[in-house]
Amino acid sequence: MYLILFDIDGTLLHSGGCGRAATRLAVQEVFGMVGQLDKVNFAGKTDWQIVLESLQPAGATVEQVQAALEAYDEAIARHLGQIISQFPVRPCAGALELVTALQSHPETVVGLVTGNMAGIVPIKLRAAGFDPGDFKIGAFGSEGWQRPMLPPLALERARTYASRDFAPEDIVILGDTPGDIRCAASIGARTLAVATGPYTRDELRTYHPD
Structure with missing residues (x-):
């Protein structure tokens, strides 16, 4: 059985700037x-990290941002x-x-590893x-301020959902940024980089996706 984990922005969809606009209003x-x-x-970062980087010059800490998530x-x-x-x-x-x-294939679990806050995911999708229901499990930007914190959460939820383990070679993370490629190492997953976001194919190749 395979576990396929998608990023959202630049991989599944183009948001047209709505995420940045909503971020400004909410922050x-x-x-x-x-x-x-x-x-x-914003590319390749969690929403938690984006807020932190925005407010750190004013003295905000990881813990302070976490308390308001x-x-x-x-x-x-x-x-x-x-x-x-x-x-x-x-x-x-x-x-x-x-x-x-993929979601219609009986030997595949489709999920998300996204920097988006959990509440905005179904709205964007x-x-x-x-159909948000096509993504059976997920890990979100409200659950870790650094992206590599998210794949282990998604993997644990996939194990619970499927009642089985997944070998690293049977897990694929799809994304459009170097951050997506790097985060796969936290669970030893394979990576598939797509040049539908802000990075070109040649730029993504330098990060050695699979």
């Missing part, structure tokens, strides 16, 4: 400022739900067809035409 609401948010590169998850989901129709959210080329084919 301002929960923390009272946006700090250096406009200077932060529940409120932040609620706020960003609420704001995204209110504004997402204003943005051109669309699936990446071939992504809908790939997920449909539905806006791009995906």
Whole structure:
């Protein structure tokens, strides 16, 4: 049996800027400022890390951001739900067809390893035409401030869901950034890099995906 874990932004869908817009609204609401948010590169990072990098110059710590994550998850989901129709959210080329084919295969568990906060995941997926129910398990940006913290969570949930273990060679993480490639090492998974995000094929090759 295989475990296939997808990133979301730039891998499954193009968000058209809705994530950054909702992030700004939620950070301002929960923390009272946006700090250096406009200077932060979102690619390959968890939402927790994005908030931390935005507010660290003002003295915020990992623990302080963590303490506000529940409120932040609620706020960003609420704001995204209110504004997402204003943005051109669309699936990446071939992504809908790939997920449909994989989730219908009896020997495959399809899941997510994403930097997105858990609350915004179904909103983004539905806006791009995906059925969130096709992704049986997931690990999210509210659960670890660094991306390599997430694959072990997804693997443990997949073991519970499937009532079996998965060999490292039977796990594939698909993503569009070096962060997606690097995080696979935390569980020894194989990686499939897709050039549908901000990095070119040649740039991704330098990180040695499988």
